[in-house]
Amino acid sequence: MRRLVPTGDAARPVVFAEVPQPTPRPDEALVKVEAIAPNRGETFLLERPRPGWLPGKDIAGLIVQPAADGSGPGAGTRVVGHPASGGWAEYAAVPTHSLAVLPDGIDSVRAAALPLAGITALRLLRTAGSLVGRRVLLTGASGGVGHYVTELALGAGAEVTAVTATPVRGERLARLGAEVVHEVAAAQGPFDIALESTGGPELPAALAQLRPGGTLVWFGQAGRTPVTLDFFDLLGGPERVAIQHFHYAGAPYGPDLRTLVRLVDEGRLHPEIGRIADWTQTADTLVDLRERRIRGKAVLLTGGTPCTP
Known part of the structure; x- marks a missing residue:
């Protein structure tokens, strides 16, 4: 073969x-x-x-x-x-x-x-917790994971701001109901949750957009630039924010695949x-x-x- x-x-x-x-x-x-x-x-x-x-x-x-x-x-x-x-x-x-x-x-x-993008989105949003009425900032939003996260989070009652590199890459996300911006600094915070997948300067910028007690879930480094955090910058930002590392892996994957298939079949995920x-x-x-x-x-x-x- x-x-x-x-x-x-x-x-x-x-x-x-x-x-x-x-x-x-x-x-x-x-x-x-x-x-x-x-x-x-x-x-x-x-x-x-x-x-x-x-x-x-x-x-x-x-x-x-x-x-x-x-x-x-x-x-x-x-x-x-x-x-x-x-x-x-x-x-x-x-x-x-x-x-x-x-x-x-x-x-x-x-x-x-x-599979990978959908399972990642499901498990990422479970990590984030209840989304009803919460404000979510999503970086790297125009990739496979980002589209699933946006649609699922909006369907769960969240208010989503999606960061994309260009207007074209954000068109479908806007149609889904997300607020689309093209740099983290342009997002209108504060946010309850930041879902960060770009790394580099985007992570500290997203961290600064959180409300006091908010959570940043770090699930990728698509920009391929390491993150640098300055302690004194953090002191000047929101208090008591949490940074949580996330990785999607961990079998069995079948139950999450069945959930994704069901959502697509019901017209709730596209x-x-x-x-x-x-x-x-x-x-x-x-x-x-x-x-x-x-x-x-x-x-x-x-x-x-x-x-x-």
Whole structure:
């Protein structure tokens, strides 16, 4: 079968290789992959790939071999999955606790756009706590996570201010109901919660926008610039603010995938997909994703067309 493997070349991050079909463990199902969705964090890992690392965490497709231990869906079931690695291939072995069944109304394209960004958004908002009537500042809002966070937070009763690099990247967020600004300093605080994913100077700027006793949840460093905090600047800002580090990881992922699928099926969550292409264009798409030339998610099709119900 064909698999995309790292090259270590930033201009051409992956190439196809012919490899044996994976042999699933007893608690894994074999999925015929129909769509994959790379994440910007994966583009950074591809710059200096670890030996033996196989990229690919977001997939949708069809189960062709159920798990030997009897867990998970049966053969012929359409699923979305979040394997630990190795999803950019014609076939992937996925733990059944990282799968969710797709209803007839959700195609492979929208399904593949859900896992990492959607799970991150769900778990991030759980970390933030109750959102009803609270003011939320979100940086790096035009990426895959940002779109899900914005829609989910607004749906939960929050007032959201989304920070995007350009007006174009904020258009859909504004239509969802967010206040959109293009630098943290332009946001009209104070805020109860800041969700910060950019790093560099943006984090201390977001911290300064909090009300006394507010919380900043730090979940990324997309700007790739380390954060510097000045103690004396903090003294001049809001009192007793908290900074909380967040990372989405921690299986099982199946329950959160089922929640995301249900929300999409009910029309309460709408994946923002900025590009759909054949997976022969993966290398170019990864470069564009890394350079922020794609708004929302990119989805690549292994067979040219998505499986639709």
